Amino acid sequence: MFDQILIQALSGLSRGMVLFVVASGLTLVFGTMRIANFAHGSFYMLAAFITYSISTMIGHSTFGFLAALLIAPLVVAAFGALIEASLLRHISKRPHQYQLILTYAVTLVVADGIKAIWGRAYHTVDRPSGLSGAVFIFDMPFPSYNFVLIFAGLVIAVLLHLMLTRTRFGKTVRAAVMDGEMVGALGINVPRLFTGVFALGAGLAGLGGVLAAPVGSISLGLDTSIIIESFAVIIIGGVGSVPGALIGALLIGLLQSIGILFAPKMAIAFIFVALCIVLVVRPQGLLGRAT
């Protein structure tokens, strides 16, 4: 039993790391722009499909995957910037239901757009060569690619932390999370900042989509599962907090993977038990600030 739990915990950590990369983008967008961006899951899904196309074009190799890792997040970030600048910016003063429904409409357009380009079939991306095997832990096989995910998640967490604390853009973003009005009053170009943050958020969703592409299949519907989990992550972690997103994501990854051992079909319920406990005990989230 112990070895089973350990294996599940490791796979939960790797899933949690992907979730962190995606949710960190969502939490930054929400923190600065106060938008719960439904299209975030669509950016993730779009990047996974782009990864499929790039690896197919270049050949399913390590190089193909690395190329996708570089290109797909940039393409998705550019797409995000386009949506912010052409649509969201113009309704930023309206009640929040309009922004919400607008991002929802984007999910519809992207979902059917993907169906038109890539079809309804399931696609798969091979794991980079050398990482397709398994490591044996207590005589149980564990996919070595999952270690890459854990490592990649940690690297992205550190890079994101450095960006938010050391660069001018990152500091402005953190200031906007704390007090958006003050940032505007201090003469920061807020529309440009928002476009930048939205592109960053979309890029992070895209990065998560590329990392997750070799695990499981790439299909329509990826957007829904990731957006629900990401919302849960940022509510648990505290909106606007990147460290909170890390804690929330790992918690949800672990709860889900270990929950599968006990209730295979209802593992998702464990997420909600955690969510409800946090809401009762600390409604602002684990690392969120009380308003």
Next chain:
Amino acid sequence: MVTNMNARNWGIVILCLIVAYAMPLVIKDAYLFISIDFLIMALFAVSYNLLLGQAGMLSFGHAAYYGIGAYTVAILYAKLGVPVYVGIFAAPVISGLVALAVGWFAVRVTGMYFAMLTLAFGQLLHTIVMGWYGFTGGDDGLPVMPPDWLLSAQHYYLFVLTVVVISIAVLRLVSISAFGVALNAIRENRQRAVFVGLNVKGYELAAFVIAGSFAGIAGSLRAPFQQMAFPSLLHWGQSAEPVLMALAGGIHSFLGPVVGAALFVFANFIITSFSDYPLLIFGIIVLLVVMFLPGGVAGAVEGWMVRRKARSA
């Protein structure tokens, strides 16, 4: 929000009712089916607008209570042989109880958080219905047959019409009651409502439960109509529909969502009949409506009438 109706408005309502009840004598079955669809969606949208339009609560999981209403009728029928017309009385009770359980947690947060949370809980309920194969039939759905006297389109139309009219009338009474006025106060200024001593969370929870109950009635009419309860009735895509209908029709008039429901059902019918990519086209229409029709259709018509009056004055 208009709280009192004058004689002219009563006249219009009564005229509409007479036309609605006379419809089966005139139009073909195919159109009756679309009309039934519209009536169900209208109740779904009006129940939702108690939250968004009146209390300012942006729920994104309303389909959960709609779907649970549908499953209440289907499960009672399939497991216990309870006929449909009895089942629809149970639907608002079960939907209301589930809404009470979710709402108890959800009203702890507001605004976008509330939207995310209601969405997440809605998807949880969807997952449970999908996964609980022995009880709900999983993604096969659960068949439900209306009794013989409700099978014809004419009869089922009249049945749905009666239930929907009564339900919307009750919702109207709720919206103009002291309770409804308190919800308006919370929407306009939540902080002030707290300061004057309103139990804001209690009111919000009550609104959530009432809206959920009436969504349950709408769902209970849907399952016998399709002779099947499907998990997709609880899906978040379904939850977006009342939001869209309310916004498209106009959230600040009581019957705005009814107009929105008519537009929605009609647009859906047209789009799905000619396009392979209905979501794409529908999404683009929604983008255009959000960008260019901020007050919904009802808002646009009102604005146009105000401008016309100003010109003629």
